[in-house]
Amino acid sequence: LRVVVLVSGSGTNLQALLDAIAADAAGFGAEIVAVGADRPGITGLERAERAGLPTFVCRVKDHATREEWDEALAEATAAYRPDLVVSAGFMKIVGTAFLARFGGRVINTHPALLPSFPGAHGVRDALAHGVRVTGCTVHLVDDGVDTGPIIAQGVVPVRDEDDEATLHERIKEVERALLVDVVGRIARNGYRVVGRRVLIP
Ligand code: GRF
Numbered sequence: 001l002r003v004v005v006l007v008s009g010s011g012t013n014l015q016a017l018l019d020a021i022a023a024d025a026a027g028f029g030a031e032i033v034a035v036g037a038d039r040p041g042i043t044g045l046e047r048a049e050r051a052g053l054p055t056f057v058c059r060v061k062d063h064a065t066r067e068e069w070d071e072a073l074a075e076a077t078a079a080y081r082p083d084l085v086v087s088a089g090f091m092k093i094v095g096t097a098f099l100a101r102f103g104g105r106v107i108n109t110h111p112a113l114l115p116s117f118p119g120a121h122g123v124r125d126a127l128a129h130g131v132r133v134t135g136c137t138v139h140l141v142d143d144g145v146d147t148g149p150i151i152a153q154g155v156v157p158v159r160d161e162d163d164e165a166t167l168h169e170r171i172k173e174v175e176r177a178l179l180v181d182v183v184g185r186i187a188r189n190g191y192r193v194v195g196r197r198v199l200i201p
Contacts, residue, residue, distance in 0.1 A: 001030040001187035004082040006090035007037050011044025013088035013109055016176035017183060018051050029187030034080040036073065038092045054080070060092070070095035077102065086183060091120060093145055104193070106141035107186075109179050111171045113137060113153055118146035123168040126158070133157055134167070136175035138182045140198060151191070151198040154178045 005014050014035060021028050035048035036056045048055045056076040063069040074097050077085060087094075087108040094106065112122030114137040119125070126134040135155040142148035154174035158167060182200075185191075189201045 001183075002033045002081055002083045003030050003086055003183065003187075004034050004036060004077050004080050004084075005032055005048075005086045005088055006077075007035060007042065007044030007048075007088055008039065008091040009042055009044060009089050011035075011042070011047045011089065012172060013176055013179050014044055015047050016180050017086070017088070018047065020180045020184065022051075028184050030084070030183050033082065034077075036076060038073075038090065044089065067095060067097065071097045074098045074101045084183070084186060086179070087141060088179060094141065096143070099141070099143055103142075104140065107138055107151060107182065108141045108146070108148070109175055110137045110139065110146050111168060111175060113155070114139060114146050114150060122146075123171060124164045127162060127164055127167055131158055134171065136171050136178055138178055140193065149193055149196045149198045151200070152178050152182050 007014050017032060021031065032053060034054045034056065037045050039059060040057045045055050058069060058073040058076055060069045063072060078101060085102050085106040087106060110122055112126050113135045117125040133155050135153055137153045138151045140148040140151065156171045156174050185200045191198050191200045
């Protein structure tokens with residue numbers, strides 16, 4: 001399975017996928033063919049370069065409109081002929097052009113138990129709400145924000161002494177394992193969507 005991973009920051013979810021593939025490429029069943037980002041100079045791109053992978057950067061400010069950026073991102077991604085696009089800490093919402101091209105084949109990982117706490121501050125919002133458990137969600141990307149059918153979730157307890165950073169780090173430990181498991185299973189078994197349920201044999 002050809003996978004393009006989109007990142008915006010540290011890329012530890014990307015690194016977890018790279019490590020799983022390095023450990024057992026044949027068994028894992030997926031190969032990362034390129035890594036894209038919405039900004040240069042991030043650790044996620046360094047991780048890709050260290051792994052010898054092609055990278056691309058699509059910055060919103062380099063385009064006259066958001067739609068043109070979305071088109072450019074779709075073009076750059078399509079060049080690598082992905083079977084699956086994984087948004088792993090990618091902090092932009094892909095638009096109509098991107099979804100027209102890859103809709104149904106884009107998954108995202110979110111650091112909260114959707115549908116609770118969608119958006120760019122899921123960890124902070126859960127903490128502020130005072131939840132006792134939170135977690136992470138891997139889901140199909142649809143035309144909403146963190147609203148697509150859920151593939152897998154992991155639960156993470158909130159500790160009294162947690163702040164956003166400590167809680168997010170504990171979530172990311174679960175999230176990285178969840179994402180590796182989901183991508184590997186999709187690579188080996190495929191998936192189908194029945195209503196709002198994503199079934200992986
Ligand atoms: C992840 O928790 C992801 O869910 C959120 O931002 C974090 C990215 O972490 N959107 P990394 O870049 O994979 O280390």
